[in-house]
Amino acid sequence: MKMMIKVFAIALSMITFFANAEIVTVGFKSTVSYSDNPDISVGETIDISLTYDTASAFDGGNIYFDISPGSNITATFENGLVVNTNPAAPNKIDMYSYSYEVAPATFNYDTNFHSYDAVSNTAATVMNMDLLLSNVVSTNPNNALRVTWDDDVSAFSIKDFNVMIDGLFVQSTITEISTAPESPVTVEATTYSAPISSYGGRLYFIRDVINTSTNTVEIKRWAYITWPDGTHYNRDSPKKFILDPMEQNIQTSAYFTVPSYWPAGTYEYHLNSIVVQDGQGNEGTVSQDSFMFTKE
Structure with a gap:
């Protein structure tokens, strides 16, 4: 367990943070x-x-x-x-x-x-x-x-x-x-993976969703990937989350496998959320963040 914690700490220290897109x-x-x-x-x-x-x-x-x-x-x-x-x-x-x-x-x-x-x-x-x-x-x-x-x-x-x-x-x-009203929810996505080899491999990243308001908020969260040629690849379907006031939902070891047959180049992972209900008139507001990664 100590070894796993140490490895994860090293990985975190290597993260390159990108400016959050708004x-x-x-x-x-x-x-x-x-x-x-x-x-x-x-x-x-x-x-x-x-x-x-x-x-x-x-x-x-x-x-x-x-x-x-x-x-x-x-x-x-x-x-x-x-x-x-x-x-x-x-x-x-x-x-x-x-x-x-x-x-x-x-x-x-x-x-x-x-x-x-x-x-x-x-x-x-x-x-x-x-x-x-x-x-x-x-x-x-x-x-x-x-x-x-x-x-x-x-x-x-x-x-x-x-x-x-x-x-x-x-x-x-x-x-x-x-x-337009601003979303009470912020999303952040950052990666700490090295470039994916031509044989494919796992892309590790952190996925963080925060309710910044004092109200319970229901959201849907989804992600997609933009390929080097601009093609949109749907990573997952929208999932419903209910966040308590000021609640943070963070996944520090999220990953997905990049297949070997994906073309080489620079990709962009997009994380999105939309407010379904919060009782404050912010329904329909969207928050987004993204990071770049490369495949050899």
Whole structure:
């Protein structure tokens, strides 16, 4: 038993932790202020949804590249036209973040979201969609991505949604910002396995689910694996859990066997949960985390 504990302690010391991914969804309403498109009139309302991953790759400058499968920008127009990020796009959203001091303890904070590969529900061709936002904050974000949306829409000096449809420019001004409820449950997945050999083998990992609220929460938890070519492999079906207030459900020696016939490359394991019931209006909220592993 002592030997097993020692081996496990060594394995834990070798864990490489990855930043926890947080998927943020924000809703916007905007009013068209200028339109070259005869099918979209000034004064019309656009409903916009933005979903992005706060752990997206950073280019070292001011750009974050979001390649998460669920990340997208969707805009719905009054005439029934819907434009959204192309699900097949390798890079879903380019996110620009820049902050600079304009006065003591006063910083201008620009965060822009661009979708350069977009499609529509009609024959219309969409060239790009751009969400442009800027406001003044009291603490320097140091070019970090915006992760909270507590500011009132009136606090933004720039709040535009622009789109090119059939080569015709449409500009609108954002009038409302709303965020979905956050899940009271957090999930974390980390691995302490070496690369899997070409002969296959076991991938060991830690799976941690925590109820951060003071209420009993019923959830469903499931996992899937993204292959090197983007294929989704369903690891297991959703399982129901009931978590007491502040309860932690952790598995420190979870594993699954990677077959020898799986192709070589980099894989990503995704752990997910959705709230079924908590009595606080958080039903349907999702939490996610993931880690990368390789097979030789």
